[in-house]
Amino acid sequence: MILLLVLILNTGIQGQSTYPSTGMNGAVATAHPLASAAAIDILKSGGNAVDAAVAAAFTIGVVEPDGSGLGGGGGMVIYLKNEQKSYFINYYGRSSERASEIDFSSSRDHSTAKAIGVPGTVAGLLMAHKTFGSLPLKKIMESAISHAEYGFPIDQTLAKLILDNIDKILSDSVTASVFLDDGFPRMEGEILVQRNLGKVLRIIAEQGSKGFYEGPLAESFVKGIRDRGGVLTEKDFASYKPELTVPLKGTYRGYDILTSNVPQSGISLIQGLNMLENFDLKANGHYSESAKTLHIMAEVEKLIYADRYQYLGDPDFVTVPVAGLTSKEYALERFNSINQSKLDPPRYRDAEYGNPGVFEEDLKKVQVLDMEPADGHTTHLSVVDKEGNAVALTQTLGLFFGSGQTVSGVLFNSAMTNFSYNVENVNYLQNSKQCRTSITPTVILQNGNPFLIVGSPGASRITTTIIELVVNVIDFGMDVNEANLAPRFYCQKFEDYLHIESGIKPEVRSELGWMGHPIKVYEGIDLFFGGAQMIYVDPLTGEYSGSADKRRGGIAIGY
């Protein structure tokens, strides 16, 4: 309790705290001080990185209810240092077995029960705990239950998001009863109690995954969702299974990249870094001071998105050319297609996808592209323990506050908005399919040791933000806080602007304009560009340094 009080009192300014963000025994970075505190308490109680990550993930679903929770999904990269083994748990949601029966429109139905996919968070976190954890589940979930039942003070980020999403919150009377007081938004400093959510968490702690996906609770979810116009069935819940696989692997300038596997977006991170290996970033100067560097990086970001939209889908339904997209040779070919002196073609939307099939066999191609909703919201947390085991975990409700629909205490996701509704698209909605998602939890190794644990929310900005963070640390030698605070930019195929923070020098912006980039400037730092949580491990001393993004109300703690 004293720890929590200290944390709360010291986090009046977003992302700033007097609490140490470095340590030799463990570190955690999350988007909320109470989630970071939960993870550190677990580490200090003898838990490992997976225990701590699961505790933080359950907790952040309570204290940052706009970004993730029991009704959402996610992905987790786990690296066990002593075994030198890595794992990936894909617990993103799936569409219903009856999804094709509904007439769904993302623009019309994003804040309705029609937008809800089968939630995977509970199954995924419990799989991680059961497979890799060491402490009892009840201990792991204590913090989340306590904050749900007794409440916590609303921080500035949540207060603002409640205001910004008032229409969605008002769309469901149950959701409104949680986040509104007398019909108006609860404000910063007010205590948010979620008793019904606490009851569900207790059921999970006592009964495990079955308590959530089967029996009376699942029946109440299905009834509530169907009463609101959704189509999830009891079979959807009972049959949901997270996937324990291996992360997607790549390299960047001698570092090993472990990241989320398809249909999550680690593949785009690896492709982007492979392309950037063909350019001497350091010699050309940091992108905030060099228009050439920023132009090249923006073009890389645009091209990886062109490929992503063309090829990335659920591998159970489509063939994803993973080997081609992640090959160094394909990256070189794509890099060489960049005009280094001007935007070419003049519109981002005219960028063409490449042909990674040349670099692998069995490529199945389709011809139609679609963009995704740009307003997604998510959360990321990074953990490392004293053994050097590392977890990068990103989870989401889809859009801010998901579908806006709360049933039996659980706020449900808007995963259906991530599908394409064009039958020729690899991400086309089909029954019991997993949609493409931007989340990219990543662990970077140096000589088998964790070097950087990183991830971010931010919908389609996730991949670009992580690329920029990686080059800030590896190419430009920044420490994690410098890297996190450095100005960001964002570019992709389905954009009309190159979005940049105002920390990019004005003369760089001018030069980019001359090169043909339409610029949209964000003053200062902006949540639009994500909220990265990362941990750096000093290769010489082994010291852990955490960094929580000041674009968001997070905190890093080391011990």
Add this chain to the structure above:
Amino acid sequence: MKTIISTGVTILILFFAGSSLLAQKFEQPVLISSAGQSADVKLVKMLAQRQGLNATTVLMAQPEDLKGIKTLIIVPGFSSKGLGAAGISQQEEFERVQTLVKSANDLKIPIVLLHIGGSARRKGQSDSFNQLVADNSKFMLVVKQGDEDGFFSAISKAKNIPLTLVEKIAETAEPLGNLFK
């Protein structure tokens, strides 16, 4: 971390010397508009409805929308999401509000500032809008959390503009209604 104790009591703070402004009443019909395109304006619309005001809400009001209007309520607060939805830049929005404010002043339509977003709509990109509207207002109704650093109080004092501070958004309803009684 700031702690709010919601007493349900409206705190009226008057920084001006004369009493004539205290008695100032505003007339209807009312035009409600945004300065910064935050969703707060939708809540003010609800508040006005609860008070039975004859009010029209136009998110991006133009000078021509002032025709027949007796009072202009402006809800300041920056939202990149709102600006994106409106398809305009921050600069374009600022220039729109400048034009609207000037037209209201030219037509002698009094402006009421209604700031309900608390700390979420202060500093950063919100304060240029807050400043513009506050400087040109005849009355300010502010949820107290938005004035914790004395931003609105200082303007009130310097420009002799009456200011009412309330603890919570819901508590703005009554003083808002009283302005028109």
